[in-house]
Amino acid sequence: MKVPFYGHTRQYENIKSEIDANIERVLTSGSYVMGPMLKQFETELAEYTGAKYAIGVGNGTDALWLTLMAMGVGEGDEVITHANTFFATAEAIWVVGATAVLVDCDTNTRCIEPAAIRKAVTKRTKAILPVHLYGQCAPMDEIRKIADEFGLFVIEDNAQAFDAAGAKFKIGQLSDAVCTSFIIQKNLGCFGDGGAIWTNHQYINDTVRKLRNHGSGARDHHSFGFNSRLDDLQAGVLSAKLKHIHAWNDQRIALAARYDKALAGLKTIRLPYRRPNYRHVYHLYEIEVVDPSERNALLKYLNDAGIDAKTHYSIAIHEQEGFPWGKDARLVGPLTNAEQNAHSCISLPMFPELTHEEQDEVIRVLRAWKA
Numbered sequence: 001m002k003v004p005f006y007g008h009t010r011q012y013e014n015i016k017s018e019i020d021a022n023i024e025r026v027l028t029s030g031s032y033v034m035g036p037m038l039k040q041f042e043t044e045l046a047e048y049t050g051a052k053y054a055i056g057v058g059n060g061t062d063a064l065w066l067t068l069m070a071m072g073v074g075e076g077d078e079v080i081t082h083a084n085t086f087f088a089t090a091e092a093i094w095v096v097g098a099t100a101v102l103v104d105c106d107t108n109t110r111c112i113e114p115a116a117i118r119k120a121v122t123k124r125t126k127a128i129l130p131v132h133l134y135g136q137c138a139p140m141d142e143i144r145k146i147a148d149e150f151g152l153f154v155i156e157d158n159a160q161a162f163d164a165a166g167a168k169f170k171i172g173q174l175s176d177a178v179c180t181s182f183i184i185q186k187n188l189g190c191f192g193d194g195g196a197i198w199t200n201h202q203y204i205n206d207t208v209r210k211l212r213n214h215g216s217g218a219r220d221h222h223s224f225g226f227n228s229r230l231d232d233l234q235a236g237v238l239s240a241k242l243k244h245i246h247a248w249n250d251q252r253i254a255l256a257a258r259y260d261k262a263l264a265g266l267k268t269i270r271l272p273y274r275r276p277n278y279r280h281v282y283h284l285y286e287i288e289v290v291d292p293s294e295r296n297a298l299l300k301y302l303n304d305a306g307i308d309a310k311t312h313y314s315i316a317i318h319e320q321e322g323f324p325w326g327k328d329a330r331l332v333g334p335l336t337n338a339e340q341n342a343h344s345c346i347s348l349p350m351f352p353e354l355t356h357e358e359q360d361e362v363i364r365v366l367r368a369w370k371a
């Protein structure tokens with residue numbers, strides 16, 4: 001039996017009529033860019049997230065750097081994030097000309113470590129950019145405390161954790177802005193590229209809206225800007241999917257509990273850690289091989305057995321070849337946990353439409369390794 005890593009087409013089949021209806025509405029409306037469907041989705045997104053403003057943009061990376069730019073973060077400024085996130089988090093910092101300050105992650109959650117942030121703050125620090133890695137929120141309450149103490153912006157990179165929550169906070173409650181990606185493989189994904197920002201700050205909303213559309217606020221009036229818009233077809237797909245995202249994440253959570261139970265007690269791997277009472281939405285079910293030197297062998301063993309397992313992310317940002325390519329970066333070490341995470345991680349198949357039969361096959365194969 002082959003077990004896939006994604007269920008994109010299954011998800012489409014399940015709600016085909018809803019998606020097709022929205023796509024048809026856009027196609028027959030004749031408004032494909034900055035049209036009514038984008039407006040509708042932005043309103044729905046603001047309602048869903050509880051934010052005052054939601055803005056659709058071209059992709060998740062743009063969402064991050066447009067936000068940094070709107071905050072006035074640029075050359076000479078430092079932005080703190082962690083070394084074991086997806087590459088785009090650091091990219092966004094470099095795009096605006098700021099210095100990426102890479103710190104370590106927590107031993108258990110693999111999200112950014114608050115004590116490491118505190119150690120990295122300098123006079124030049126402007127913002128903290130925590131990532132809700134794998135679908136679990138970073139400890140926003142502790143991060144907010146540090147930000148308040150030093151007067152820093154907080155931007156949440158929520159590309160992997162749409163509809164997640166902390167024990168005592170919601171996403172967006174303790175930050176200045178939240179950025180997300182809607183590329184298909186994310187929990188809430190469209191059929192191509194897409195991204196969004198939500199915030200309660202009017203100036204961030206106003207500035208990003210202009211920046212994403214050639215600096216234009218009114219016809220023929222332009223200031224400095226770019227082109228990074230979420231098109232109406234993708235907004236229509238997202239509007240249909242938004243109604244299902246909470247239930248889909250519940251399915252991921254139930255599947256994660258099945259993995260947890262069936263894989264508990266294996267000495268060769270570490271299971272993902274969930275902070276008590278956090279809503280971890282398992283964008284990825286990331287295990288770690290206790291002996292990192294065996295990671296690639298286990299990955300190959302799984303793949304050879306027909307299990308489409310992957311790695312997220314096997315090379316930490318500062319370990320990329322040629323890092324930092326003339327960009328301004330500062331490592332505040334040690335980065336032991338981030339490196340260990342990179343060298344030992346394996347993502348198992350995890351998507352709402354994964355069947356129990358398929359999951360049982362993953363479990364059977366994994367349990368048979370070195371048994």
Ligand SMILES: *Cc1c(COP(=O)(O)O)cnc(C)c1O
Nearest residue numbers: 059060061086088089159181183
């Ligand atoms: C996917 C992702 C991004 C970038 O999103 P794109 O839409 O691909 O630009 C940024 N940060 C994290 C953590 C991501 O997982």
